[in-house]
Amino acid sequence: MRGRPGLVTAYERDAAILPTTTQRVWFALFCLAAALLAAVAPDDLALRGASAAAAAVGAIGLNLVTGWAGQISLGHAFFLGIGAYTAAALGGEPGGPLIGLGLEMWIWLPAAGLVAALAGLVVAPIATRLRGLYLAFVTLGLVFIGEHIFREWDSLTGGIGVGRSAPKPIIFGYDLSREGNFLGITLSPEQQYFLFALVLLLVMGLLAKNLVRSRIGRAFSAIRDRDVAAEIMGIHLGRYKLIAFTVSSFYAGIAGALLWTFVGFIEPRSFSLTLSIVYIAMILVGGVASIAGSIMGAVFITFLPRIVDFFAPLVPFIEDSPTGGFLTSVQVEQILFGLLIVLFLIVEPLGLYGIWTRIRNYWKAWPFSY
Amino acid sequence: MTSHLLEVEDVRLSFAGVVAIDGVGFFVDEGELFAIIGPNGAGKTSIFNCVNGVYHPQEGSIRMEGRSLLGMRPNRIARLGVARTFQNIELFENLTVLDNILLGRHLHFSYGPLAAAVYQGRTKREETEHRGRAEDIIDFLEIQAFRKSLVGMLPYGIQKRVELGRALAMGPRLLLLDEPAAGMNLEETEDMARFILDIKEELGIAMILVEHDMGLVMDIADRVMVLDFGRKIAEGAPQAVQQDPEVIRAYLGEEFESTDLHTAEVEAAEAAGRDGEPS
Numbered sequence: 001m002r003g004r005p006g007l008v009t010a011y012e013r014d015a016a017i018l019p020t021t022t023q024r025v026w027f028a029l030f031c032l033a034a035a036l037l038a039a040v041a042p043d044d045l046a047l048r049g050a051s052a053a054a055a056a057v058g059a060i061g062l063n064l065v066t067g068w069a070g071q072i073s074l075g076h077a078f079f080l081g082i083g084a085y086t087a088a089a090l091g092g093e094p095g096g097p098l099i100g101l102g103l104e105m106w107i108w109l110p111a112a113g114l115v116a117a118l119a120g121l122v123v124a125p126i127a128t129r130l131r132g133l134y135l136a137f138v139t140l141g142l143v144f145i146g147e148h149i150f151r152e153w154d155s156l157t158g159g160i161g162v163g164r165s166a167p168k169p170i171i172f173g174y175d176l177s178r179e180g181n182f183l184g185i186t187l188s189p190e191q192q193y194f195l196f197a198l199v200l201l202l203v204m205g206l207l208a209k210n211l212v213r214s215r216i217g218r219a220f221s222a223i224r225d226r227d228v229a230a231e232i233m234g235i236h237l238g239r240y241k242l243i244a245f246t247v248s249s250f251y252a253g254i255a256g257a258l259l260w261t262f263v264g265f266i267e268p269r270s271f272s273l274t275l276s277i278v279y280i281a282m283i284l285v286g287g288v289a290s291i292a293g294s295i296m297g298a299v300f301i302t303f304l305p306r307i308v309d310f311f312a313p314l315v316p317f318i319e320d321s322p323t324g325g326f327l328t329s330v331q332v333e334q335i336l337f338g339l340l341i342v343l344f345l346i347v348e349p350l351g352l353y354g355i356w357t358r359i360r361n362y363w364k365a366w367p368f369s370y
Numbered sequence: 371m372t373s374h375l376l377e378v379e380d381v382r383l384s385f386a387g388v389v390a391i392d393g394v395g396f397f398v399d400e401g402e403l404f405a406i407i408g409p410n411g412a413g414k415t416s417i418f419n420c421v422n423g424v425y426h427p428q429e430g431s432i433r434m435e436g437r438s439l440l441g442m443r444p445n446r447i448a449r450l451g452v453a454r455t456f457q458n459i460e461l462f463e464n465l466t467v468l469d470n471i472l473l474g475r476h477l478h479f480s481y482g483p484l485a486a487a488v489y490q491g492r493t494k495r496e497e498t499e500h501r502g503r504a505e506d507i508i509d510f511l512e513i514q515a516f517r518k519s520l521v522g523m524l525p526y527g528i529q530k531r532v533e534l535g536r537a538l539a540m541g542p543r544l545l546l547l548d549e550p551a552a553g554m555n556l557e558e559t560e561d562m563a564r565f566i567l568d569i570k571e572e573l574g575i576a577m578i579l580v581e582h583d584m585g586l587v588m589d590i591a592d593r594v595m596v597l598d599f600g601r602k603i604a605e606g607a608p609q610a611v612q613q614d615p616e617v618i619r620a621y622l623g624e625e626f627e628s629t630d631l632h633t634a635e636v637e638a639a640e641a642a643g644r645d646g647e648p649s
Contacts, residue, residue, distance in 0.1 A: 011501040012494060207487040214486035214493060215472075215479045218465070222473050225462035232422055233540065234448035234477035243483050289464070 017209055031202065038194035039185055046190035047262060048302060053197035054258040056298035057204045059282040060291060061251025066280070067289035068212055069244035070224025071127050075139035076279045078146035079249040081271030082119050083112040083256030084166070085156055088266055091167025098164050099156050105171045109257055116253025117246045124245035128238040131227075143273050150268035163267040166260045169196070193262050200258070201295070204251065209291050211247065220244055221289070274334075281337045285344050287353030296352040301337075308333050375400050375576050376421070376544055381430035383416055383600075390416045391427065392600040398544065398578060403570050405579040405587045405608075408597035409620060414580040415457060416600075418546045421578075422454055423447040434544070449477060451543030455533045455550060457580075463522030467513060467532050470521055471504040474539025478503075507535045511565060527558040534565060538573075545569065545577045551586055559583060563590055588612065596620065 008014045018024045041049060062076050090108035092100025126138050150157050158164035169176040176196055177189045187195070211217055219240045222230035231237055260266045278301060286297020308329050312318045317325040318332055327335075348354055374397040383391040391413045398404045406414045419425040421432055423444040432439045434450050453474070462470055478500060481493045508514055511531050516524055521532055530550060537545055550566065551559040563586055569575050570590075581587050587594060588608040596604040596611055598620040604611050611617055 011498045011505075015497060015501065210489035211483065211487045214489065214497070215476055215481070216483050216486045218469055218473050219476060221465050221469070222462050222476075225464055226460050228424065228444075229456070229460040229462070230473075231444040232424070232448055232454055233473050233536070234445050235473075236443075236445050247483065 015213065017206075017213070031198075034198055035195065038191055038198060039187065041191065041194065043188050043190040046188065046194040048306060050190065050193035050197040050262050051259060052299045052302035053194065053201040054255050054262065055279075055282065055302050056201050056295040057258070058252050058255030059279055059286065059294040059298040060205060060208045061248040061255065062279045063283045063286075063289065063291070063294045064208060064211070064220070064251065065244045065248035067283055067294075068217060068220035068224060069241060070220075071241060071244060072132065072136045073139045073245075073248070074136050074273065074276045074280070075123070075142035075146075076248075076252055077271045077273065077275035078139075078142045079116045079120060079252035080256030080259070080275065080279075081146050081150055082116040082249075083253030084260040084266050084271075085150070086115040086253065087112040087167050087257035087261065088164055089156060092164065097155070098158055100167075104173075105167070105169050105176075108167055109254060112257035113250040113253040116256070117250035120245040120247075120249025120252075121242065123249075124242040125238070127241045127245060140273065143271070143276055146271055147269070150271060157266070157268045160268055163265055166262075166264050166266055167257075169193070169261050197258060197262075200254070204254065205291055205295065208251070212289075212291070216240070216243060224289075277341075278337060281341050283351075285340050285351055287351030288349070290351070290353045292356075293351050293353030296356070300352060304336060305329070305333055308336065374398065375402075375435060376578075377431075377433045378417070378421070379431045379433075381417070381420060381427045381432065383413075383420060383425055383427040389600050391420065393430070394597065394600070394602050395430070396595050396602070396605065398576050401570065401574045401576055403566070403577050403579060403590060403592045405581065405591035405594045406597060407581065407584070407587055407594060411599070412597035413600040414597060415548055417597075418454060418548055418578070418580065421447075421452060421546060448540065451541070452546065453537035453540040453542035453544070454546035455530075455537050455548055457548040457552060459526075459529050459533055461521045461529055461533055461536070463520070465521060466518050467508070467516045467521055467524070467535075468501075468504060468518060470532055470536050471507055471539045472500060474507075474536040475500045475503060475541075477540065504539060507538050510538070510568070511535045527554055527561075530554065530558075530562065531565070534562075538569065538575075542575060545575050547577055547579045547581075549581055550579070551581060551583050559586060562586075566590060 006020075008019065013019055018027055038046060038049060058076065058080060061079075062073065065071050065073050087108045089099045090101050090103045090111055091105065092098060092102070094100045094102040123139075123142060127135055130138060151160050174180070176192045179189065180187050180192055212220070219230065219235045222233060222235055223237060223240055227237060260270075282297035282301045283294055284297070285300055286295065287293020312329045312332070315325075318327050318329060344351055350357070376398040378397070379395045380393050381391050381395065382389070382393055394413070394417065396404070406417065408414055416425060420427050421439065423439065423442050423446070426441065434447075434452065437450065439447055439450070439452075462473060465473070479496050481496055485491075485493045508517055511534065513528060513531055513535065516528055516532070521529060524532065534547070534550065547566070551562050554562065566577065566579070567590055570577065579587065579591060591608055593606065594604075594608050594611045595602060596614070596617045603616045603620055604614040606614075
């Protein structure tokens, strides 16, 4: 409708992800800016960006099961691990001491998601029996089981302190880990990782957004808010919890495979409870039950170590500062994770996304206060 | 075997020795407005929970169009066309009015999770179609202004209406209304009565109404059943039930000799110095 952008004349348009032209233009500009950033960023920042985008995929997955369906999961690290090792096994060098089939990325990346999803499918029936804190405990157990398996299964993981290298990211003969050339622009491996992760995040984010605006997402929210009423609406609780866990694990599997490919090396001890907590921090800081929030949270938490490293020399009680101190920057990061979770829960339960909405609404109404 | 829409026979429900429903039986016909009344703790909501599949009675039978509902999960019973509202509002409070009502239509969608993620073709068509149905209900209940508001932020009276809308969206054969007018002022109660009568007359949906507002029940119900301590003590036309000595005794105690239940209750409430507010 020319001249009346607020007027919507079709239900389909009212339900669109980006209903107005202005929103579409801004979104396109934002994607373009991210792609440009990927092309010009220095390698260390590009790698962080790639990791942030991959972590965002995992955070979206956790948000689906915890933010939307309301099933608290501390087991996200387990599914990330399954993704990483499935990728390593399918994409690793064949013929070595470790399992490796030497397949290409277009096979091992979806497979990492699918195997993790399968694990989620197996675990999900537990969630149909348990609620709240009990479910949290069971999923916590999952992390410990996973850690044990990863530690002991030497032919897959290489074992503690040895580890194994991540699979090579080769798609149809094109190796992302070698310097490439696009339209006359030379891209470093890190910049290519960043671009690839951005495209993947765009696709996975869109799929998730579609899911949550459909009957499936509504059923998730219904189960989260009132499970008895949801069942009386005709929602099969077991089926929808199953879908939530399976889809969430699929996202975690993809994220895990991608993240450790960017790092280049997989250590079996990486998939600990701390990793699960980091992902919970991402969705709490970013915004519960929000795709944009998941992305903001993942970016924020992934860049947090950089921020800490930057400020470390300026703060007296951190070891890196000229006066020395009793805290390492890693310890500071962990304290910050905990502090951020507590602060956001108390002060801003809607997360960064909530802050962003408030700023946006303020400027929408500006110069009036409402 | 039977012409009744819902038939409940000799249902007995107890929780660890406490008998909540003791051999209650009744039937509801197509398009009928059947009311269940009784003092607090008489077992009215428990009957709803049994019909709904939330509770499983130890004895008796509950049949919907001849099909036994016993042992079925609530989501299966919903599929057979039983919808319900709750005494204490059970809306999905973090969702909008529209999403709540669309959740009522959940059963009428047919696409799966993969189709949902792609959101093309059938998914889009179904979403648009059911959005239309949801809008019809929003119009019917006159809540257009709140369409995109979060339910948790709305006033109580509107929330009650949204909950009725969510149940209606299921397109039920039988609608269970658990105290739809509880805690409402006179105007809101009259609005609710109007909606209930419209549902009966325009949509022809059979309803079971549990309500403490005797004026409302006696005005709109076709038949009334009275429960006391899990037992049925009277059933029949509203006027007949009002005169029943057993009913008066259950509500007001032995020594009270008034003949008109409604005035008697008002007097009793005034004597107690409050408004007869149900729990």
